[in-house]
Amino acid sequence: MVGAEFQDKNFEQDILKNVEIKNLLNSLEEGAFVVDKDENLVFYNDAAPVILKINLNEFLYKNIKHTYYFDNLFKNQQIPEYIRNLASGCKISNICYLEGKDHYFENEKIDLFSDLGEIKGALYLVRDITKEIQLEISLSNEIKTDNLSGLYNSRFFREELDKEISRCSRYGHDLSILFIDINNFKYLNDTLGHQAGDEIIKFTGESLKNAIRKNVDTAFRYGGDEFTVILPNTPAKRSTIVANRILFNFDNGFNEKLKMLMSDENFNEKLDNFTLNNDGKSKKIGLSIGISGFKKGKKADEIIEEADIAMYRAKRG
Known part of the structure; x- marks a missing residue:
């Protein structure tokens, strides 16, 4: 395909009349576009409209x-941006929103030459790599x-904290972290079992995810019954x-959560006002939260x- 020669002065007619080239392009699983030297679309294969919908x-x-x-035909879609990226030779376009789903595309541009070595146009090959990208994510x-x-x-907590500290050191922004522990978790575990x-x-x-700002704050399990934000x-x-x-969130749903986990008829005797009672021992269940803020020079x-x-x-206390 790359070595094809086009002798006709009319590049469009060269493509349309060359049955061998058309059949080859239509046999591809990738979407294929052929443009002339001025980037005018002169041919596309059968797969192209299927892939791009x-x-x-x-x-x-x-x-x-x-x-x-493109902007007039796709006012509420990102296809125009994709087509522009395609024309600029970008390998993977910006994400496109097609039929209610996100799609990623990989593309390649191949210049087409005349028998005299002049560029007559280009072939763009497009492949939907959404599944591959989603698997990587x-x-x-x-x-x-x-x-x-x-x-x-x-592990990711340390990576993100280092990034935020670097950003704060550079731009002078504020930064805080929360360190959270479940009080008497071992006693709860031993009393009610590991499943509970x-x-x-x-x-x-x-409780943490529902308390923080989406796409701004980040919550982590630090290890065991310890968490960070x-x-x-x-x-x-x-x-x-945020700590409050x-x-x-934890206090408001804790009793109900344990009630779902326990089939014991004596539930109310074992759990009263966040206090777990068992074999004459009482332990209060809840969260303890520590707060630390970033200051310049802190690691x-x-x-x-x-x-x-x-x-x-x-x-x-």
Whole structure:
């Protein structure tokens, strides 16, 4: 295909009359576009409109870099941006929103020459790589995620904290972290069993996620029954608002959560006002939260240690 020679002065007619080339392009699984040297669309194969989910006939003999046609035909879609990226030789376009789903595309541009070595046009090959990208995202999330709580893990916490500290050092933004521990979790685990303990870990994760700002703050399971939250652009004083929301979420749903897990008829005797009673012992279940704010020159370990100390101070009451 790349070595094909076009002797006719009319590049469009060269393509349309060359049955061999048309059949070859139509046999491809990738979408294929042929444009002349002025980037006017002169041919597309059968797969192209299927992959892009558009009627490409509307664009024949029009310049694919001319946004007027695309912007008027796809006012509420990102296809115009994709077509422009395609024409600029971008390998993977910006994400496109097609039929209610996100799609990623890989594309390649191949210049087409005349027998005299002059560029007559170009062939664009387009492939939908959405499944591959989604798999990469899924595998990446698995590496960063704690399976039990559904939160990010401690390794990713350190990576994100280092990034935020670097950003704050550079731009002078505020930063706070929360260090959170479930009070008497071991006693709860030993009394009600590991399955109940696992459910409380999940419930704590939900309490954190529902208390923080989506796409701004980030919650992590630090390990065991300990959790952390990174609060960008948030001074330590304001982070108490988030801490109180977390406490409210946990306290508001804890009794009901345990009631679902326990089939014991004596539930109310065993759990009274967040106090777990068993074999004559009583332990209060709840969260302790420590807060630490970033100051210039502080390192990640110092911020974590300060929040950890503040958490134990809160635990002691």
